[in-house]
Every structure is written in C-alpha cells, then in structure tokens.
Amino acid sequence: MSESLKTTTPYPFQFSSNVQVEAQTNGQATDINVSLKNVRGRIPSAQASRLRTMMLEAHGDPSKIVAHTCTYDGLSSRLVEEAGFPIVFLAGYALASSYGLPDTGYIAKAEVCSKIQEAVRMTSLPVLADGDTGYGSPMNVKNTVESFALAGAAGVMIEDQTWPKRCGHTKGKSVVSRGEAYARLQAAVDARNQGRDIFILARTDSLIHGWEEAMTRAKEFKRIGVDAVFVEALPDRASMKRCAEELDFPVFANIIEGGKTENVSAQELAQLGYSAVAYPWTLVAAKLKSIREALEGLKRSMTTGAPPMILGYDEVCEGVGFNKYWSEEGRYEYNENGLIHSQNGSL
Numbered sequence: 591m592s593e594s595l596k597t598t599t600p601y602p603f604q605f606s607s608n609v610q611v612e613a614q615t616n617g618q619a620t621d622i623n624v625s626l627k628n629v630r631g632r633i634p635s636a637q638a639s640r641l642r643t644m645m646l647e648a649h650g651d652p653s654k655i656v657a658h659t660c661t662y663d664g665l666s667s668r669l670v671e672e673a674g675f676p677i678v679f680l681a682g683y684a685l686a687s688s689y690g691l692p693d694t695g696y697i698a699k700a701e702v703c704s705k706i707q708e709a710v711r712m713t714s715l716p717v718l719a720d721g722d723t724g725y726g727s728p729m730n731v732k733n734t735v736e737s738f739a740l741a742g743a744a745g746v747m748i749e750d751q752t753w754p755k756r757c758g759h760t761k762g763k764s765v766v767s768r769g770e771a772y773a774r775l776q777a778a779v780d781a782r783n784q785g786r787d788i789f790i791l792a793r794t795d796s797l798i799h800g801w802e803e804a805m806t807r808a809k810e811f812k813r814i815g816v817d818a819v820f821v822e823a824l825p826d827r828a829s830m831k832r833c834a835e836e837l838d839f840p841v842f843a844n845i846i847e848g849g850k851t852e853n854v855s856a857q858e859l860a861q862l863g864y865s866a867v868a869y870p871w872t873l874v875a876a877k878l879k880s881i882r883e884a885l886e887g888l889k890r891s892m893t894t895g896a897p898p899m900i901l902g903y904d905e906v907c908e909g910v911g912f913n914k915y916w917s918e919e920g921r922y923e924y925n926e927n928g929l930i931h932s933q934n935g936s937l
Contacts, residue, residue, distance in 0.1 A: 601674035602857070603654045605644045630817070631787025637744035638787040641677060641716040642817055645789070648865040649840040655860035660870040662688040663705065664712035665910065671713045677744075678713055680705055681870040682720040683757050687877070695754025699725050699734050706741040716744035718789065721778075723753050723766075728777035735781035735788060745789030747820065748778045750796060750807065759823060759849040765796045772810055779815045791842060792816040797823055805836055812839050818865060823850045827862065830854075834863030843867040847875065 613622050626639040628646060648654040660681035661667040667678045683693040685705055691697065702719055709717050719738050724731030731748060738746045749755065750771035752764045765771070775792050782788050792811035797804040808819045820842035824830050830851075834841050843864045845853055849871075859867050887898040907913060923930045 598673065601676070603648075603657060603676075603860075605647055605654065605656075605676060629787055631739075631782045632784055633786040635739070635744065635787040637716040637742075638739075638789050641718065641744045641789045644676060644716075645818055645840045645865045648860065652861050652863065655856050655864055656866035657856035657859075658866070658868055659872045660684040660868055661709065661873060664708040666873055667709040667715075667717070668712040669909075671715050675715070677716045677718055678709055679718045679868050679870075680709060680720060681868060682722055682755075683870045684874050685720065687874045693755075693757040695722065695756070699737060703737055703741040706738060706743045710742035716789075717742065718745035718747065718791070719743040721746045721748045722755050723751055724748050724774055724778070725753075728770075728773040731774045732777040732781045735778045735790070736785055739781075739786040739788040743788060745791060745817075746778070747791040747793055748774055749793035749822075750774065759846050759851075763795055763798065765794070765798065768807060768810070771796075771807055772814065775811050775814050775816055783815075789818070790816040791818045791820055793820040793822055793842075795822045797821060801829075805833075808833075808837055812837060818842050820844065825850060826852045827854060827858070830859070830864070831862045840865040845869055846871050 613620075615622075624636070626634050626636060628642045629635075629639050630642070631638065644656050648656050656676055658675050658677050658679055659670060660679045660683070661670055662680065662684040666684075667680075670678055680702065682697065685702065686693045686697050688705075689697060689701070702721070706717060706719050719741075721731075721734050721738060724734045735746050735748070750765045752766055756763050766774075771794070775790070778790050778792075782790055792808075792814075794804055794807045794811070796807050804821050808821055811819055818840035819837060821833050822844060824833055824843075830843065841864050843851070843859050843866070845851060845859075845867055846869075847853065854862075856867050884898070884900060887900075891897045901909070921931060
C-alpha cells in the first residue's frame with residue numbers, strides 16, 4: 591500500500607451496538623442463542639436491528655451521530671467499510687450517477703434492488719437504500735419496502751415528493767398531498783410490521799411550503815410508526831436545532847457541499863440533536879474529479895512516455911479483490927483423484 595494510504599483517520603464516533611451477529615459453527619449444526627435489540631418486524635433482521643439500535647443510541651447521546659458517506663456500488667461500499675464507517679447508504683443521487691444519470695427518477699426499483707444485493711455481497715455493514723417515492727401507489731410503496739428487505743437492505747428511505755422525484759437541493763421539486771404522503775409511509779410501516787424487519791426513514795421535502803407544513807408531516811410520520819425522520823433542505827443551525835427539539839425523535843441530516851443546508855460538522859449536528867448525517871455528493875464528486883484528472887494525465891503522457899502511475903499494480907489488485915481471490919482459490923485446486931489439499935491432509 592502506498593505511503594499516502596498507510597495512515598488512516600479513525601472514525602470519530604463509536605457505538606456499543608455496532609456488533610455483527612456471527613455464528614462460529616465451522617459448518618457443524620449447532621444451537622445458538624441470539625439476542626437482537628429493537629426489533630420491529632414480524633421476521634427479525636440482524637442488520638435492521640443493528641441500524642436501528644445505532645440510531646437510537648445516537649439519539650440518546652449528543653456526542654454520537656451515525657455519520658456516513660453515500661455509495662453507489664459494491665466497490666465504493668466496501669471501501670466505505672474499510673475506512674471505518676458504520677453503515678452504507680445507497681442514496682439516489684450517488685446511485686443514479688453510477689448509471690451516468692442525474693437524480694431525476696430515472697432509476698427504479700429493479701436497479702436499486704440489484705445495487706442493494708451488490709453492496710450486501712461486498713460489505714458486512716447495514717445497508718440503507720433510497721426508495722425515493724416508492725415508485726407508485728401506496729401498494730407500490732409496500733412492495734418496494736418488501737423487495738428492498740428481501741434484497742438484504744437494513745433500511746429504506748421513502749419520501750413525499752411527486753414523481754419523477756429529484757435531488758432535494760436542486761430546483762423544480764414538488765410534494766404530494768398530506769394524505770398521499772401519509773398513505774405512503776403507512777404502507778411502508780405495514781410492510782415492515784407484517785414482514786421482514788427493515789428500518790424506515792421518512793423524508794419530507796415539504797419545507798418548500800413552510801415550517802408548519804414540514805413539522806405537521808414529520809410529526810404524523812412519527813405517529814404512524816417510522817423509525818426516523820428527515821426534513822430535507824433545512825437552511826441553518828437554528829432550524830436544524832428547532833427541528834430536532836420539536837420532533838424529539840431520531841432525526842436525519844443531509845449535508846451537500848455547497849448545498850442549501852449550512853455545512854456544519856457532524857459533531858455539531860450531534861450536539862444539535864441529530865442521530866445521523868449523510869454526505870451524498872462526496873464520493874460522486876471524488877469520482878468525477880479523479881477520473882477527469884486521470885484522463886487528462888493519460889492524454890498528456892501519450893506523446894511523452896509511460897502513462898502516469900496512479901497506484902501500483904499490487905495496490906490495484908488488492909483494491910479490487912484479487913488478493914482475497916488468490917488466497918482462496920488454492921483451497922479448491924484439484925486433479926483427477928480429487929481435491930489436492932485433501933490428498934495432502936490439509937483440507
């Protein structure tokens with residue numbers, strides 16, 4: 591690994607609940623006793639329990655917050671885990687960017703479910719996924735939540751924008767009526783309660799119609815039974831603090847570099863009463879900048895010599911998973927008589 595990557599910055603917030611449930615059975619059938627905290631669904635989920643418990647722990651402790659950057663595929667999700675973050679959030683903006691598209695409703699349920707499965711294969715962290723508006727009627731919302739849970743998501747975000755939705759910090763957004771918004775979240779909660787447990791994050795963009803409208807909707811989402819509320823595009827510290835105090839419930843923030851919400855630190859958001867904060871644009875911006883810079887460097891090198899060495903051969907192989915693959919494939923070497931390791935007595 592290069593010198594620049596050897597020293598990593600520790601993740602600043604620690605959670606007593608951030609423990610992976612694993613059975614050490616070595617392939618033998620055995621009985622285990624597992625205790626899951628804060629389960630809400632009919633069918634328990636260890637990852638939903640883990641996410642919900644972290645959020646509740648942060649809600650009760652102003653020194654903690656589930657601060658996380660948003661990912662868009664398996665590799666970015668694995669790198670987020672390697673960096674020490676506690677969850678993965680497949681946010682709509684980042685996910686749409688992986689298809690070369692803006693966050694304007696182009697990506698639907700099937701694509702998101704595929705990305706959930708991709709991320710779940712690559713990380714042991716709870717995966718929160720953006721369900722946008724639920725892709726239709728309240729019955730569609732229910733099906734979306736069920737599908738996300740079956741794909742392996744620990745949590746889902748459902749919002750009250752009209753379709754096609756768009757990034758909450760861009761122009762032209764609108765919201766559905768209160769009644770339709772409430773029906774969407776009731777359907778999401780029913781999907782959780784009647785089936786596989788999944789953390790429900792309710793988002794409202796109704797601040798465009800004023801503070802009272804946003805608080806009315808957020809409080810009703812809380813009453814319906816969601817796990818956390820996200821009031822999008824709050825402008826400053828004062829409004830964020832007021833929101834957390836009025837709701838007295840796990841609340842979620844969204845910090846976009848240069849966006850409509852004041853860019854305060856995660857630590858300060860925790861002190862303001864927030865349980866979680868997402869950074870949806872960070873990895874998208876890094877991807878755009880780094881690829882463009884690499885392409886420029888490659889073009890310049892074409893008339894002067896070798897291409898630029900961005901990372902060494904070994905670093906790239908390690909980063910994309912070749913080293914893990916090579917370390918495992920030897921176990922399955924065979925000849926006409928069977929497994930070689932078994933013949934050597936080492937299987």
